[in-house]
Amino acid sequence: MENAKWRAYSHTCENTQKGPRMTAIIFDLDGTLIDSVPDIHKAASEMLTQAGQAPLSVAKIRSFIGNGVPALITKIMCEIDENPQDSARHSILEQCFMRHYTAAPAVLSTPFDNVRAALEALSADGFKLAVCTNKPEGIARQILQDLNLAPYFAVVVGGDSLPVRKPDPAPLYAAIERVGTSAAIYVGDSEVDSETALNADVPFILFSKGYRRGLVSEIQHHATFSDFAELPDLVRTICGHVSGNWIDSTALHRF
Numbered sequence: 001m002e003n004a005k006w007r008a009y010s011h012t013c014e015n016t017q018k019g020p021r022m023t024a025i026i027f028d029l030d031g032t033l034i035d036s037v038p039d040i041h042k043a044a045s046e047m048l049t050q051a052g053q054a055p056l057s058v059a060k061i062r063s064f065i066g067n068g069v070p071a072l073i074t075k076i077m078c079e080i081d082e083n084p085q086d087s088a089r090h091s092i093l094e095q096c097f098m099r100h101y102t103a104a105p106a107v108l109s110t111p112f113d114n115v116r117a118a119l120e121a122l123s124a125d126g127f128k129l130a131v132c133t134n135k136p137e138g139i140a141r142q143i144l145q146d147l148n149l150a151p152y153f154a155v156v157v158g159g160d161s162l163p164v165r166k167p168d169p170a171p172l173y174a175a176i177e178r179v180g181t182s183a184a185i186y187v188g189d190s191e192v193d194s195e196t197a198l199n200a201d202v203p204f205i206l207f208s209k210g211y212r213r214g215l216v217s218e219i220q221h222h223a224t225f226s227d228f229a230e231l232p233d234l235v236r237t238i239c240g241h242v243s244g245n246w247i248d249s250t251a252l253h254r255f
């Protein structure tokens with residue numbers, strides 16, 4: 001862990017090359033690139049029906065997203081007065097949820113407005129793009145495929161890709177390492193993403209229209225945006241794009 005942290009930190013600090021070629025833009029998935037709550041809510045409702053319980057509201061399920069599927073199941077169990085410490089029961093519910101979710105992971109989900117154009121623009125600039133999500137890697141890849149977003153991402157790190165998940169910085173370090181750039185920016189929608197970026201010493205851009213629980217002002221961020229149409233210019237500014245030239249960006253050296 002200490003080695004990984006040092007390595008990623010030095011990647012960021014040793015950004016001696018200019019411009020986008022050596023910078024990765026790493027994205028969170030749920031609530032950032034895609035509005036996935038309708039499919040998650042549907043699978044959760046099917047699981048609850050099977051357990052003889054009434055479905056929870058979309059808003060409630062949305063507030064449970066961001067820490068991964070096991071945490072989602074724990075929060076649902078608390079909500080329906082079941083004991084989440086009952087690991088056998090937790091595992092049955094989680095498997096039931098995953099069965100329903102994998103059967104239809106991207107039927108109702110959609111990319112947020114202007115996501116595709118933003119990914120196109122950033123790729124055209126030469127940035128390397130990756131996904132770092134707490135969603136299981138397999139289903140994250142399936143969803144990216146189904147929504148025709150997979151070609152933009154050389155690297156996908158999921159909540160089950162490593163023994164730890166966000167806000168531990170290790171998944172973000174793994175994404176940076178696998179992309180192979182010397183600097184990175186993390187784009188996400190939640191408190192978990194902000195904490196992850198902070199733990200990793202990576203600049204964080206907050207998408208304000210995702211699934212955050214608190215106010216934008218309460219979430220530590222380097223920059224924020226509410227429409228993906230704004231993102232390419234925001235990234236260019238942070239990375240030192242001035243008057244048509246890429247200069248050495250000091251913003252990438254600190255959080």
Ligand SMILES: O=C(O)COP(=O)(O)O
Pocket residue numbers: 028029030031064065066067068069132133134135136159190
């Ligand atoms: O909670 C999840 O399963 C995933 O959420 P994330 O894509 O925002 O990390």
Ligand SMILES: [Mg+2]
Pocket residue numbers: 028029030031032066188189190210211
């Ligand atoms: Mg998210």
